[in-house]
Amino acid sequence: MKNIAIIGSGEHAKKIAFEICKIKNYNLAGFIDEKIKIGSLIQKINNKKIKVIDNLKGLNKNKYKKMNFIIGIGSNYKRFKIVEEIKKLKLKLKWSKVISKNAIINGDVTIGDGSVIFSGAIIANESKIGEHCFIGPNTNLEHNNTFGSFSSCGAGVNCGGRVDVGKYSFLGIGTSVKHQVNIGENCIVGGQSLILKNCHKNSLYFGVPAKKQKSLKMGYKYL
Numbered sequence: 001m002k003n004i005a006i007i008g009s010g011e012h013a014k015k016i017a018f019e020i021c022k023i024k025n026y027n028l029a030g031f032i033d034e035k036i037k038i039g040s041l042i043q044k045i046n047n048k049k050i051k052v053i054d055n056l057k058g059l060n061k062n063k064y065k066k067m068n069f070i071i072g073i074g075s076n077y078k079r080f081k082i083v084e085e086i087k088k089l090k091l092k093l094k095w096s097k098v099i100s101k102n103a104i105i106n107g108d109v110t111i112g113d114g115s116v117i118f119s120g121a122i123i124a125n126e127s128k129i130g131e132h133c134f135i136g137p138n139t140n141l142e143h144n145n146t147f148g149s150f151s152s153c154g155a156g157v158n159c160g161g162r163v164d165v166g167k168y169s170f171l172g173i174g175t176s177v178k179h180q181v182n183i184g185e186n187c188i189v190g191g192q193s194l195i196l197k198n199c200h201k202n203s204l205y206f207g208v209p210a211k212k213q214k215s216l217k218m219g220y221k222y223l
Contacts, residue, residue, distance in 0.1 A: 001025050004096050005064075006072040007032045007082060009042045009052060012134070013072025016116055019100045020070075021045045026098075029053060029067060056082075059091050068096035070114060071132060076150045076168045077219045079114075079132050095131070112149060130167070142179070154191065166201060170222055188222045 004020055006013045009031035020028045030053035031042050038058075043050045054061075059069075071079045086093060095113035099105065103117045107125025111117065114131050120138035123129070127141055130149035135141070139157040147153075148167035157171045160179030165171065169183050172191030183189070183199045190206025199205050204213045204220070 001027050002068055002096065003027045003029045003066070004068045004070060005029045005032055005053060006070055008072040009033045009036060010073070012074040014043050015118070016070060016072045016098060017043055017045060017050060019098050019116070019118065022101050032056060032059065056085065056089060059093065069093045070096050070098055070116065074223050076152055076170055080150045080168065083132065148185065168218065186216060186218055188216060188220060
């Protein structure tokens with residue numbers, strides 16, 4: 001039995017909790033949260049009460065040595081900052097990966113630690129998903145896609161073959177990306193966009209076809 005705790009207790013953390021509870025031999029131990037009192041009830045799944053069990057500083061306790069962790073925060077940049085904070089606290093956490101039992105993973109696909117593949121996602125052969133990525137529900141990634149660490153996409157995204165998504169980048173709900181397109185690091189693409197050409201790093205794109213709207217700094221609030 002793999003025991004998993006989710007760092008964060010907001011909307012994305014609750015979505016991940018549902019996925020964990022559907023996976024055989026996975027046990028959701030609870031949530032880790034800095035701002036909510038330990039013992040607070042966050043969610044109820046199949047009559048199981050799921051509560052806040054600790055905060056980050058409490059994770060150096062011996063009882064967490066065999067625990068697995070996942071970050072349940074939607075913002076790519078905030079997930080990155082959580083990992084940096086954990087390094088500063090000198091915590092040696094074991095990152096898990098959560099792959100929905102309703103996802104389809106075809107062929108030789110690599111999925112990094114800390115990543116979440118949500119229900120209905122399809123990832124084709126020879127694709128590589130980095131660490132701490134979120135691949136949204138009903139997303140279709142064709143062959144040889146690459147998602148850099150801390151990148152993500154919303155629900156219903158479609159990527160053709162050999163699409164490369166850089167670190168910290170986000171593809172909004174329903175976005176479609178033409179095959180062999182490169183999307184630079186820290187690039188935000190608005191929902192329902194059509195990407196036909198390469199996207200520059202540190203930029204906001206949206207539209208049909210998508211065009212660059214402005215330059216971005218790291219940590220731009222898109223959710």
